Amino acid sequence: MARTTVAQRFLDCQQLAEKQWRQRLEQRLEQLLERARVAFEQPFERPTLVLNQRGTCAGSARLQSQLLRLNPVLLVAEPDVFVEQILPHELAHLLVHQLYGRVAPHGAEWQQMMESVFQVPARRTHQLDVSEVEGDKFLYRCGCQQHQLTIRRHNRVLRGASYRCRACGEVLQSLATESP
DSSP states (O other), X not given: OOOXXXXXXXXXXXXXXXXXXXXXXXXXXXXXXXXXXXHHTSOOOOOEEEOOOOTTOOEEEETTXXXXXXXXXXXXXXXXXXXXXXXXXXXXXXXXXXXXXSOOTTSHHXXXXXXXXXXXXXXXXXXXXXXTTOOOEEEEEOSSOEEEEEHHHHHHHHTTOOOBOTTTOOBOEESTTSOX
């Protein structure tokens, strides 16, 4: 069975990211860990870095397993952004968890880690172009506008879930099920 173009693109980018960017990411990771060690006068557990994040999410931090996941498709498109912003963002979550336990994800502790220790602006979201990794969208409507739902939300609707428009409060109705 042939791979879909999306799956093949992911694998191609994953290989390219491993080959061209893994070493730079690992070096930046070490640099950031050293800054934190000096700032807090204690060693930190070194997380495992994997390049397997999918979808529009640039990266994620798994707190319990000390795992940093980065999106290889977005990484190949904007490697400098990953080295300078995304990696510090996700690492800050892990180090804050090691220091303080369960706290607000982008709270004061995380912001301090980003700005004071890593010297990186504490932004909650990235501004990367995600058009290459966005999945299909499904059109829905309410009383005031059209909405585009992801495949995940569309499938939830098919299984009985409903979503309401934040503006008018009406339940969203699929345009695909309407007759022309």
